[in-house]
Amino acid sequence: MEEGLVVARASDISQGTSRKFQLTCGNETIDGFVINFRGRFYAYSNRCCHIPIPLDWVDNEFFTRDKRHLICLTHGATYEPNTGLCIDGPCPGEYLNVIPVAVKQGEVIVYCPPEWD
Secondary structure, three states: OOEEEEEEHHHOOOOOOEEEEEEOOOOEEEEEEEEEEOOOEEEEOEEEEEOOOOOOOOOOOOOOOOOOOOEEOOOOOOOOOOOOOEEEOOOOOOOOHHHHHHEOOEEEEEEOOOOOO
């Protein structure tokens, strides 16, 4: 894995919250977000599967009210937080683009997906 981008301290992203970031991979910049779901971190590209627009109509708000799913606030596409699978709305069966993430020495670090290197 190449050098990653430190997004935040793990302690700064509490359960059910998120942090947005921009990650440069080759000649492309990925708008992404990392979430803390049940104490584990997951990162995705901030693009809805239905129409390629950001999921967070309200800045940095990706979770449903009950914090059980991710949702595109524009069209209601609903995703599993731990897989990115669309389970409801206009794109069932599709997946958000996963961004590799790790926690090292208390820091949340994201990496360019292999297909973007």
